[in-house]
Amino acid sequence: MKQLQKGPMAGRTVLVTGASGGIGRATAVGLAGMGAHVAIVGRDPGRVEGAAREIRAAGGGEVDAFVADMSSQTEVRRLAGEVLAALPRIEVLINNAGGCWDTRHVSADGLERTFALNHLAPFLLTNLLMERMLEADKARVVTVASNAQALGRIDFGDLQGEHAYSGARAYNQSKLANVMFSHELARRLAGSRVTANVLHPGVVNTRFGAEDPGTIQRVLVPFLRPLMKSPARGAATSVLLASAPELEGVTGCYFANGKARKSSTRSYDEAAAARLWRVSADLVGLGAPAWDAKPG
Template sequence: MRNTPGLPMAGRTVLVTGGTAGIGKATAMGLARLGAHVAITGRDRDRAEDAARELRASGGERVDIFVGDLSVQLQVRRLAGEVLQRLPRLDVLVNNVGGYWNSRHRTADGRERTFALNHLAPFLLTNLLLDRLTRSAPARVVTVSSHAHAMGRIDFDDLEGERSYSGARAYNQSKLANVLFAYELARRLNGTAVTANALHPGVVSTAFGAEDPSRVGRLFVPFLRPFMKTPTRGAATSIHVAANPDLEQVTGRYFVNGNPKRSAQPSYDETTAARLWQVSADLVGLAGAAAK
């Protein structure tokens, strides 16, 4: 299958973060098969090139790779600059990259890694690419969250777990931050023809969290794995929200299994969302980001 005018995503360019494995690679593959010019990000160049070869073999005629550790702000900025140089248009940004660490890790910026990668990275990258998305409109920002957001709480007094750290608490908070970010972005982009939505991909069998798993994860995930979704099934909602023509004007929503659902009540708190936006902008040095 090649990029021909008869395909629904023909002529459109999509950037998928964390596209070298798991849900991200399956999302990129699905969008490539729909005719999109797909670009992926990954930390390791060899893995990114291997993924690109797979994408081309499965039907993606145009595949670009961008290499960088998105938990590091300097690398997010460098990668965004390369995207702006190499991609003259950007129709869809899929903020897919994410991780789970049972113990507290610090990034090169001194930030707590879960918060840095799962929230600050998509926040910064989206804002750096927003002008390109706006000029390519109608365009979409799709942020992969999780049902775990329902157990999250934004602790402004200890956002990065310096006083007390729990891998699960940090992850849940970051996933709530994803939904708050998507909704706040949708409000700020009102009238621009750029939509912003969040989604839950389901419980998917990937290597997610394997670098520093929790004790519960080590004990129970092997038994649960046969009942989890495959990456291809897990990517279905991301692909749907990124590509379905019926969603061109749908914004500020949360999707599960391809359908809009109500997210947890704290995700609708506009005061918390606005405060989180300002705190995030300060942490990444991005004053006036996507101002209303």
């Protein structure tokens, strides 16, 4: 017999990507503790199962675990199929998976990996799951960005960093893309029961960027770690956006430290956001979805 969950998120299903560690794992733990049926996604099978065990041990009840390399479009499409087969409802999607690399890496699809993982993966997954989310009484898309969005610029002439690559520039661009995607998604969902918001989690003490660290991460981060937020504190705004009753109907906003803030001026450029949507759809081979009342 399944355990009957109690709490403010009881009866609601939440999918969290990048949830085998760090902010994503803490987000899943927090929402499971509020009674949500949590489904988590991670790249490493062992770490994903470990996270699922932790959530269950903390009294989180029902937990589904999925494995996918989100930088691969084939994997994202397979994940979406598995999720749709396993979850009859999705009330919350938290696009949390992300990464940062000092040197240029290429994904399985031949795309610059930072852009592929941080932006194209949530763009594709959200689109593939949206019809299921629209079937819910009400649903929320929450995308984890970073205040690095303030330094970002969408370089449509060199989105993949083929001509001039900088790890910091690629990351900043991807985080601005997260914000612009969320704002554009909110516009396209206007009048529906699905909201879309984006957030800055703060500077959090995780393994982020450890695979290919830059100079700042190698030299400064070890000294700054005592001042960084814990993963649980870093997850607080994600948990809030996923669960707070007072945010029902709030959409198209950027949050930091639990409050709505202004994002960068560039993030409000609707023409650039629409262009980014079209370019992203081309890069992932996505036609105009049936749910999208604003195709093209």
